[in-house]
Amino acid sequence: MxxxxxxxxxxxxxxxxxxxxxxxxxxxxxxxxxxxxxxxxPGQSKIVNDLPLLFEDGEKRPVEQLEREAHAAFFKALGQHRYPSAPGRVLSCYSSSVAMEILSRALASVTDSVALVHPTFDNIADLLRGNRLGLVPLEEDPLHADDLPAELLESVGCVFVTTPNNPTGRVVSAERLRRLAGQCARHGVILALDTSFRGFDTRAQYDHYEILDASDVRWVVIEDTGKLWPTLDLKVGMLVHSENLGLPVEKIYSDILLGVSPLILGMVRRFSEDAAAxxxxxxxxxxxxxxxxxxxxxxxxxxxxxxxxxxxxxxxxxxxxxxxxxxxxxxxxxxxxxxxxxxxxxxxxxxxxxxxxxxxxxxxxxxxxxxxxxxxxxxxxx
Ligand SMILES: Cc1ncc(COP(=O)(O)O)c(C=O)c1O
The missing domain is CATH 3.90.1150.10 (Aspartate Aminotransferase, domain 1)
Known part of the structure; x- marks a missing residue:
């Protein structure tokens, strides 16, 4: 073989x-x-020149405050106004792969099968498989054109879509997301999105959280600052989840990390503000x-x-x-x-x-x- x-x-x-x-x-x-x-x-260089000040700020102020500010600035820059702000609903990770590992482990506690967009970055598939989840390919053309087949939704515990997708750049439109969320809600299937590349595409910057919450679906979104700004891989991946998710993501998060550096959170806030401006x-x-x-x-x-x-x-x-x-x-x-x-x-x-x-x-x-x-x-x- x-x-x-x-x-x-x-x-x-x-x-x-x-x-x-x-x-x-x-x-x-x-x-x-x-x-x-x-x-x-030039705007970003100014932030890098201010790093000693950001360090000082990180030493002085409570991390919870710095984290809230970083999330607010990042989501606002990307048009995500209805993101959840309650404690624990946005879990800051060292990278989006860490967020993905947490989600994969959590999913493995409730299902053995995930429908995953095909093609997509292979580490998403590898992290799911690494947690013994079986994968069903979700081809891009039918995903963007039509409702998912009921037989598929009956056979999986989660539908996972990367939008914009890597490597194809294809974006799930607001209307498709609404229908996908509605279908997943009706079938009791979790809807997970990886939006790591959304900062590059205004078509992916409609308010996903508003649509997801309106549908009653159990949802997870992995957000990422790492693809956007040349910060020498100082970045944050965020695991954002619905109140009704019903997966042990907070416990698994705490199995892996306490939190990300306040210096990085300060940088994310400043780079987000610069992005919005x-x-x-x-x-x-x-x-x-x-x-x-x-x-x-x-x-x-x-x-x-x-x-x-x-x-x-x-x-x-x-x-x-x-x-x-x-x-x-x-x-x-x-x-x-x-x-x-x-x-x-x-x-x-x-x-x-x-x-x-x-x-x-x-x-x-x-x-x-x-x-x-x-x-x-x-x-x-x-
Ligand atoms: C869509 C997508 N999600 C997640 C990742 C993983 O990102 P990181 O290496 O920052 O964990 C990548 C990496 O390229 C990616 O393309």
Whole structure:
């Protein structure tokens, strides 16, 4: 039998996307991971210059207060006005993966099966599977087009959707969320969302909490500051949940951590305020310009295509007609460029990711342009 490593990334030796991202970490031409690595804007540099003050503030003021302010500023910046403010309803974690692990463990206490969007970032699937949950793939086209089949909802304890999705950038609209929440409520199924990339896309910034609460569904949302701002991975993942969730998330949270650093909470507040005051628009323009560089750099190559024309996420997939993503990854490596072959995003059927490569856009412009030139060279038929 093929090992998972071989099945996912033949040739690289990696067993998951994060291992491929790890190989890229020290390269100047790292366009592999989706973390924010673009240069700070002038407004953000000012916050970094104020770090000693934020440290002092973190020493002096109660962490509960700092946390409340960070949550309020973050949610407000992203149009989430009806988020829960009662104690324990927004659990601040070191990262969204920690929030995901807490949710996975909690789900395993009530169900053995989860319907998960397909494709999506593989660590979501891996954390659910790591807690012995069986997964049912939820394909994006039917998910966005229609109600879910009743047989599916009768067979799972949770529906999990990443919106905007990574790597495709597809967003669940307000109307789809309303219907999905209504369906899940009627079937007694928990609805979980990972909204880590919503900061990039105004179409994902309608008030999800208002819709979820209006439906009576049991819901969980994983929010993330980590993809947005180039804060050297100082970030917060938030596990936000409904009052009626009925899962031991607070107990499991306390099994794993006490809380995140008050310094990071202070930074999240300041970066959120900056985002609300124009930083988010600036970020959208920056990512759109980076995306144009990629698309323009490859536009006339008959060997490539744009699979996600509507995506506004900070990642861009490239369709490759004549080579596999893994072959292109290997060829790019010779130019010291590290992108991400997409097989493992298709956690239920890796072969469907064979013809795509994902590039990270949240990077400095000059190295990204050089990466695109190298990619063009590799993809030009000889
Ligand atoms: C949709 C999504 N959720 C969660 C994560 C995990 O984020 P972190 O590495 O900050 O835990 C990622 C990572 O890229 C992601 O793409």
């Amino acid at each position: 093929q090992s998972k490593a071989h099945a996912a990334h033949a040739g690289s030796g990696a067993e998951n996307l994060t291992q491929l991202e790890f190989l890229a970490l020290n390269s100047e031409f790292n366009i592999a991971d989706g973390h924010a690595r673009q240069p700070l804007t 124009g930083g988010l628009t600036e970020l959208h323009e920056f990512i759109a310009a980076q995306r144009s560089v990629v698309r323009a750099g490859l536009a006339d190559l008959s060997t490539t295509g744009v699979p996600d024309p509507d995506s506004r996420a900070s990642v861009e997939r490239v369709l490759i007609r004549h080579l596999t993503g893994t072959e292109v990854w290997e060829a790019l490596r010779e130019h010291h460029v590290y992108a991400l072959p997409c097989r493992a995003f298709y956690w239920a059927d890796p072969a469907r990711g064979d013809r795509t490569l994902r590039l990270a856009l949240a990077r400095a412009s000059a190295p990204l342009a050089q990466c695109v030139r190298a990619l063009r060279h590799v993809l030009t038929p000889r």
